[in-house]
Amino acid sequence: MSNIYDIANELGRSIKESDEFKLLKQLHEEIEKDPAANQMLENFRRMQMELQQKQMQGMQITEEEAQKAQQLFELVQQQPIISKMMEAEQRLSVIITDINRIITEPLEELYGNPEQQ
Template sequence: MINIYNEINALEATFRKTPEFQALKEAVTVVKEDEEAFNLFKNFRKIQMDLQQKQLAGEDLLEDELIYAQKTAQLAQQNEKITKMIEAEMQLSKLIEEVNRILVKPIQALYEEF
């Protein structure tokens, strides 16, 4: 019997060794070591999470909340360390998307006959 979890755990170990993961790991460390960048990113992330929770709960987003979120996002984007971290995350996301495409190929193949 095949234990898919053994295979996934092996893939996870390999994933950690990819250049994309290593680049993100280094970028996160750089942000964490800079107190200003770290606090700015934490605030940016908290605002994002709060707004997402409100949306999921079906609550309306207030205009002042959106303006504050936009200003915080602009400040975060102006920080070179945060920008590099986000770019590294985007590169890693591309790798994850590619892996996901490969994983769902067998499912897609099943439905190609329809």
């Protein structure tokens, strides 16, 4: 049997070679070349991170923060290149979630799935 780390590295290379990753990389590079789109995306990511950190600390997000985040999301979605990149991120995220489910399946078989208990 192959070394498990070799298999993991091969999986990483396969992800990098996938059409989904290549598209995401291309769109990311296009956004980096567009200062306005890049700044808009950075602002959106920063706000996302701040709200996630706040939630992780057990703090509530205010209605004002939620509205501001929603407005910024809608603004970002109006930029075709950013919207395409977010769609590409979502497609790659689905693949990675599926891979994670497959990888953790042996543990679920051994210990059971906590979500089903």
